[in-house]
Amino acid sequence: MFRDVTFGQYYPASSFVHSMDARVKLLLTLLFLVGIFFVQSFVVYGFVAVFLLTVIFVSRVPLRSVLRSIKGIIVLLVLTAVINVFFTKGADAAESPLWAWSPWNGFTIEIYVNGLKTAGKIFLRLVLLVMGSSVLTLTTTPVDLTHAVESLLKPLKLIKFPVHEFALIMSLTLSFIPSLIDETDRIIRAQKARGADFDTGGLVKRAKAFVPILIPLLVGGFRRAEELANAMNSRCYEGATKRTCMRVMKLGWRDAVASLLVVAFFAGVFVLYGMRGQWNFITWLYY
Numbered sequence: 001m002f003r004d005v006t007f008g009q010y011y012p013a014s015s016f017v018h019s020m021d022a023r024v025k026l027l028l029t030l031l032f033l034v035g036i037f038f039v040q041s042f043v044v045y046g047f048v049a050v051f052l053l054t055v056i057f058v059s060r061v062p063l064r065s066v067l068r069s070i071k072g073i074i075v076l077l078v079l080t081a082v083i084n085v086f087f088t089k090g091a092d093a094a095e096s097p098l099w100a101w102s103p104w105n106g107f108t109i110e111i112y113v114n115g116l117k118t119a120g121k122i123f124l125r126l127v128l129l130v131m132g133s134s135v136l137t138l139t140t141t142p143v144d145l146t147h148a149v150e151s152l153l154k155p156l157k158l159i160k161f162p163v164h165e166f167a168l169i170m171s172l173t174l175s176f177i178p179s180l181i182d183e184t185d186r187i188i189r190a191q192k193a194r195g196a197d198f199d200t201g202g203l204v205k206r207a208k209a210f211v212p213i214l215i216p217l218l219v220g221g222f223r224r225a226e227e228l229a230n231a232m233n234s235r236c237y238e239g240a241t242k243r244t245c246m247r248v249m250k251l252g253w254r255d256a257v258a259s260l261l262v263v264a265f266f267a268g269v270f271v272l273y274g275m276r277g278q279w280n281f282i283t284w285l286y287y
Contacts, residue, residue, distance in 0.1 A: 009178055011138040016254055017059035022140050022148035024255040028262045029136045035266040036125055036132075042117075044269065045124045051265055052131060061138045069134040070127055077126055081119040088115035137174075144249075146171035151249060176224070183220050187213050 012018075017025070032052075039045055056066055070077075089112055097110035137145070150167035157163055191212055 010141050011061050011065055013060040015060040017139045019254055020258055021249055021251050021255045022144040023151055024259060025136055025140055026148045029132060031266055032132045033129055035269050036128055038269055048128060055135060059139050065138060066131050066134050069130050073130055077123055081123050084119035084122060085111055085115045088118045142171055142174035184217055187216055
């Protein structure tokens with residue numbers, strides 16, 4: 001089940017997106033994440049979904065690999081949808097509920113059209129956010145992503161911010177995620193071979209069943225961290241002192257084309273959001 005976690009996992013392929021500069025991909029992903037919050041209608045969400053599916057197709061990453069990332073937030077999606085459906089009232093006081101139920105006097109459960117719309121929009125927003133982030137990590141190696149963060153944060157060195165150390169911590173964290181997932185799977189299989197049950201029982205029982213997994217996982221994580229620290233010390237690692245990069249990042253024509261397309265798309269989204277009050281005749285901006 002931990003194989004469904006795609007964050008930090010890289011999918012090797014030869015594509016337009018893979019060949020882009022990691023800094024550009026990171027900035028465009030941030031623009032995508034910000035732009036999602038300006039979308040106010042289901043039609044525009046459809047445009048964004050088509051745009052994202054096009055990027056996935058161009059990147060040659062299997063769609064199922066991107067969709068697997070959604071499994072990690074299923075509980076959050078369901079919980080958010082339920083809360084909005086049952087606790088979001090109508091857009092105005094005159095709106096009547098679609099469904100109402102009074103289990104006892106003084107307490108009524110009501111479902112409004114506005115609640116369903118709000119739940120649907122938040123659901124789509126979360127799904128698109130996770131899928132967009134997954135495309136970045138699936139098409140960019142942790143090392144390139146770390147170099148991109150370090151390059152973009154270089155101006156912070158003027159205020160004595162430890163940019164290199166921050167990028168190193170990020171790189172080590174991303175590199176440890178796949179290995180910890182593999183080790184977790186091995187521990188679960190070993191525990192199941194000894195008769196452990198992780199799939200039946202209530203929430204409390206399942207939580208208790210995971211205790212024998214967490215202890216060896218933590219021990220293994222600390223052991224890996226100690227081995228890595230010893231390896232860095234044996235190679236005389238001295239932090240950011242006079243360090244150079246083996247591969248220098250350079251911008252290319254792919255980065256310019258992708259930037260123009262993404263910026264143009266979300267500029268349109270921002271314009272629609274900012275001028276929605278002046279375009280009342282376009283009803284699909286609101287629904």
